[in-house]
Each structure stands twice: as structure tokens, then as C-alpha cells.
Amino acid sequence: MERCRAVAGRSLGQLATQIGVEIPDDLRRAKGWVGQLVEAVLGADAASLAEPDFRTIGVEMKTVPLDFKGRPRESTYVCTVPLEQGIGETWATSWARRKLARVLWVPVEAERDLSLPERRLGTPFLWSPDPGQESILRTDWEELMEMVCLGQLESITARFGRALQIRPKAANARTMAAAIGPEGERILTNPRGFYLRPSFTRAILQQHFG
Amino acid sequence: MERCRAVAGRSLGQLATQIGVEIPDDLRRAKGWVGQLVEAVLGADAASLAEPDFRTIGVEMKTVPLDFKGRPRESTYVCTVPLEQGIGETWATSWARRKLARVLWVPVEAERDLSLPERRLGTPFLWSPDPGQESILRTDWEELMEMVCLGQLESITARFGRALQIRPKAANARTMAAAIGPEGERILTNPRGFYLRPSFTRAILQQHFG
DNA sequence: GAGGATCCATGCGTGGATCCTG
DNA sequence: CAGGATCCACGCATGGATCCTC
Numbered sequence: 497m498e499r500c501r502a503v504a505g506r507s508l509g510q511l512a513t514q515i516g517v518e519i520p521d522d523l524r525r526a527k528g529w530v531g532q533l534v535e536a537v538l539g540a541d542a543a544s545l546a547e548p549d550f551r552t553i554g555v556e557m558k559t560v561p562l563d564f565k566g567r568p569r570e571s572t573y574v575c576t577v578p579l580e581q582g583i584g585e586t587w588a589t590s591w592a593r594r595k596l597a598r599v600l601w602v603p604v605e606a607e608r609d610l611s612l613p614e615r616r617l618g619t620p621f622l623w624s625p626d627p628g629q630e631s632i633l634r635t636d637w638e639e640l641m642e643m644v645c646l647g648q649l650e651s652i653t654a655r656f657g658r659a660l661q662i663r664p665k666a667a668n669a670r671t672m673a674a675a676i677g678p679e680g681e682r683i684l685t686n687p688r689g690f691y692l693r694p695s696f697t698r699a700i701l702q703q704h705f706g
Numbered sequence: 707m708e709r710c711r712a713v714a715g716r717s718l719g720q721l722a723t724q725i726g727v728e729i730p731d732d733l734r735r736a737k738g739w740v741g742q743l744v745e746a747v748l749g750a751d752a753a754s755l756a757e758p759d760f761r762t763i764g765v766e767m768k769t770v771p772l773d774f775k776g777r778p779r780e781s782t783y784v785c786t787v788p789l790e791q792g793i794g795e796t797w798a799t800s801w802a803r804r805k806l807a808r809v810l811w812v813p814v815e816a817e818r819d820l821s822l823p824e825r826r827l828g829t830p831f832l833w834s835p836d837p838g839q840e841s842i843l844r845t846d847w848e849e850l851m852e853m854v855c856l857g858q859l860e861s862i863t864a865r866f867g868r869a870l871q872i873r874p875k876a877a878n879a880r881t882m883a884a885a886i887g888p889e890g891e892r893i894l895t896n897p898r899g900f901y902l903r904p905s906f907t908r909a910i911l912q913q914h915f916g
Numbered sequence: 917g918a919g920g921a922t923c924c925a926t927g928c929g930t931g932g933a934t935c936c937t938g
Numbered sequence: 939c940a941g942g943a944t945c946c947a948c949g950c951a952t953g954g955a956t957c958c959t960c
Contacts, residue, residue: 523923523955523956523957524922524923524956524957525923525924526923526924526925526956527922527923527924527954527955527956527957528923528924528925528953528954528955528956529924529925529954529955530955530956531953531954531955532924532925532953532954532955535954558954558955559954559955561955561956569956570918570955570956570957571919571955571956572955573953573954573955573956575952575953576951576952576953606956653919653920654918654919654920655918655919661919663918663919663920663921664919664920664921664922665921665922665952666921666922666951667921667922667923667924667950667951668921668922668923669920669921669922671950671951673951686920686921693918694917694918733933733934733935733945734934734935734944734945735945735946736933736934736945736946736947737932737933737934737935737944737945737946738931738932738933738934738945738946738947739932739933739946739947740932740933740934741931741932741933742931742932742933742946742947745932768932768933769932769933771933771934779934780933780934780935780940781933781934781940781941782933783931783932783933783934785930785931786929786930786931816934863941863942864940864941864942865940865941873940873941873942873943874941874942874943874944875930875943875944876929876943876944877928877929877943877945877946878943878945879942879943879944881928881929883929896942896943897929903940904940
């Protein structure tokens with residue numbers, strides 16, 4: 497948290513210079529660049545720094561791109577959807593719940609007309625779902641995973657789920673992974689991920705910053 | 707087979723120059739180099755050439771390093787041992803049998819005092835196990851896999867098996883994979899591979915070249 | 917605006933085998 | 939000598955997310 501206070505208000509340009517990484521022209525070919533930069537600066541795993549590993553303290557870091565009004569511009573990727581192994585799982589044991597149990601949110605300016613180097617970080621903060629939020633997440637997860645397990649994956653769209661949605665997550669639409677089909681058979685389909693809707697993330701930010 | 711005739715007798719130096727790859731000083735840091743060179747020259751998968759894929763004709767290629775008397779200097783790696791998934795398998799359905807069903811053997815000079823560029827290829831030839839060889843392989847495989855499935859993997863040494871043996875196959879001894887333990891529990895152990903003993907490979911060469 | 921599609925970095929497993937010490 | 943240990947290349951999956959059309 498000390499390191500978090502130290503980065504609040506700094507620009508991506510300053511941070512990139514500080515750790516000596518090159519800044520891409522834009523994010524089209526480097527979509528995860530901001531997240532990886534911030535991980536490195538804060539000393540998470542992905543950086544090969546001799547710093548404490550966030551996993552060892554059970555904290556997941558997520559950057560959240562903000563528009564000029566401070567609202568999330570994008571959904572937040574959570575984890576991949578278990579397309580075949582989901583049958584024995586429950587919300588309590590799920591990968592999604594573990595990922596969302598303790599999140600370090602890092603707000604980042606992300607208006608398109610703001611160049612990458614001049615975009616600044618907000619103040620990072622730790623969050624865990626309150627009972628109401630956890631209940632919504634659990635309900636969404638259970639409804640979606642029930643469909644997945646019953647072979648109804650193909651009829652799931654991103655419109656399902658109040659807070660948690662399922663969307664494609666792959667290099668491209670030709671990428672295939674095994675899943676359960678309508679008759680219980682094995683089918684090949686595009687890999688999917690769980691994502692948090694911007695409206696949900698927005699509520700978290702409002703809850704914290706008032 | 708036409709391409710095979712064309713490479714017989716050529717040196718590794720000639721072949722490397724032909725396809726424009728650099729020759730390492732020795733094989734210590736490039737153990738698979740010879741195999742990958744020959745694959746590329748013959749137009750197998752691994753080469754990104756627009757040539758027929760050996761997999762499409764069901765042929766596995768193996769280089770075999772020879773001493774000055776024409777005897778194999780090393781064992782031949784076949785495939786990894788299924789440490790957890792072996793229970794439902796039989797020799798008939800096994801990965802090892804598929805790999806060994808049709809092999810293109812490529813003899814290569816490999817005396818240590820022969821420099822890499824001057825080592826020459828012998829004449830490659832296609833081989834499939836004859837009934838006697840298949841019987842030996844099947845027996846070895848069945849005995850070894852029975853031990854693996856019964857949780858006796860840790861007591862298997864490279865001394866087991868007439869033709870097919872099990873030895874470590876990993877980056878190093880710290881690499882771990884899941885396997886079945888003595889009480890049927892899940893244990894972590896070093897990954898293993900199936901290998902053909904040099905004596906078996908030697909018999910194949912004698913059978914072919916007389 | 918948001919659903920569907922896509923992009924890069926990196927770790928891990930497989931496939932190519934040979935090294936090396938008791 | 940050969941059993942046990944190791945090394946590189948490369949593909950694929952995961953983790954970091956944003957792009958890009960309706």
C-alpha cells in the first residue's frame with residue numbers, strides 16, 4: 497500500500513521511464529501493456545523483480561481504464577470459463593471467486609485523446625466483495641455455469657449476468673477448446689472468459705471514492 | 707523416399723548450409739539440433755516449409771547417432787509416459803505404439819571426435835515392427851504401465867524392460883508432474899519418457915542393412 | 917454502448933535428443 | 939556403460955486487457 501501511494505498521480509510516461517520500458521505508440525498491438533507496466537512498478541509476480549509476490553498475500557491486481565468522468569471504459573477480465581471441468585465446482589470453490597476475493601483496483605486515465613505517456617494513475621485501493629456484491633456474483637456464476645454444464649454454452653451471450661458475463665477470450669475466433677454439447681457430447685468451441693460489467697466496477701469505485 | 711536418397715551421404719555441414727541454418731559448436735546446448743536439421747531438410751512439420759507433413763502420411767522420423775562401427779550410441783526417445791491417464795489405456799491404443807508404428811530411421815555419424823559439420827547421414831529407411839518386435843514392445847509396455855497404474859512408478863528404474871525402458875524426461879530433476887502414489891493418492895514426481903534401448907535399435911539397423 | 921473479436925508476453929508442456937558421473 | 943539428468947525450440951494455454959463494429 498505504500499508503493500500504491502507512491503504511484504498515485506504519476507503518469508504512465510514517468511513510470512515507464514522509471515523502470516526502463518519502452519512505451520508503445522498505442523494499445524492496439526499491446527493491449528495488456530498498462531496492466532503489465534503497473535504490475536512491474538508495484539513489484540508483482542510478472543515483473544522479475546525480487547519483490548513480494550502478490551499471490552503470496554492473496555491479492556489480485558486489476559487496472560481499470562477510466563473516461564473523463566471517472567467511469568470505467570471497459571469490462572474487466574476475471575478468468576477463463578471452465579468449459580469441461582465445471583461440473584464438480586461450486587461458487588465457493590471456483591476460480592472466479594478466488595480471483596475476486598481480494599482485488600487491488602488501480603484506476604488509470606484512458607480517454608482516447610489522451611496520449612499513453614500522459615495518462616495518470618489514480619489512487620489504488622483494496623476491495624473485497626461485500627455481502628450484496630458477493631450474492632450477485634454468486635448468482636450470476638451459478639446460472640452461467642449451470643448452462644455450461646448442461647451443454648447450453650452456445651446459447652450464452654454477453655447479455656446474461658447482472659455483474660458477471662461470459663464473452664470470447666482467445667487469440668481469434670478460430671481458436672478452439674473442448675466443451676460440453678447439447679447432448680452431453682464433447683464439442684469444440686471458442687474459449688470463453690468471465691468478465692465484470694463496467695456498471696459493476698463503477699459501483700465499486702463509487703463505493704470507495706464516494 | 708526420393709528426398710531421403712538425396713540426403714544419404716551428405717554431411718551435416720552441407721545440409722545446414724543448404725537450408726541456411728547456423729551450426730552450433732557442439733550439441734551440449736543444442737541436443738536436438740541434428741534431429742531438427744534433418745526434419746527441416748526432409749520437409750517435416752517442424753520446418754515451416756510448404757512440404758508434405760510427415761504426420762499426414764503417418765510417419766515418425768528419428769535420427770540415430772552411430773559410433774564408428776555403425777552401432778547406436780544412444781537410446782531413442784519415444785514419448786512421455788502417461789503418469790495419470792494410463793489407466794484406461796492398452797498397448798493397442800497407446801501413444802507409444804502409434805509413434806512406433808511407422809518410423810523413418812535416419813542414421814547419423816556421431817563419433818565424438820568427428821566435428822558436427824563433417825558428420826554424414828546414412829541412408830534413411832522406413833521400418834515397422836515385425837511380429838516379434840511388436841510382441842517385445844507390447845510386453846515391456848504392459849509391464850511398465852501396470853506398475854505406473856498401480857502406483858509403483860517410484861520403484862521403476864531404467865533397468866526394467868527388454869527393449870522399451872522408462873527414464874526421466876524433463877528440463878531437470880526439480881520439474882514435477884502428477885502421478886499415482888502407492889496408496890492410489892496423487893503424488894508429484896519427475897516426468898518420465900519411454901526410450902528404446904540401443905540394443906533394440908541396433909537390431910533394427912542390422913535387420914535392414916544386413 | 918457493448919457484444920463479439922482480437923493482440924502481446926510469458927509460462928509450461930511436448931518433441932527434438934545428448935550429456936555426464938558413478 | 940548406461941542410468942539418471944539435462945538442454946533448446948516451439949506450440950499452446952493463460953494472464954494482461956482493449957479493439958472494433960454493429
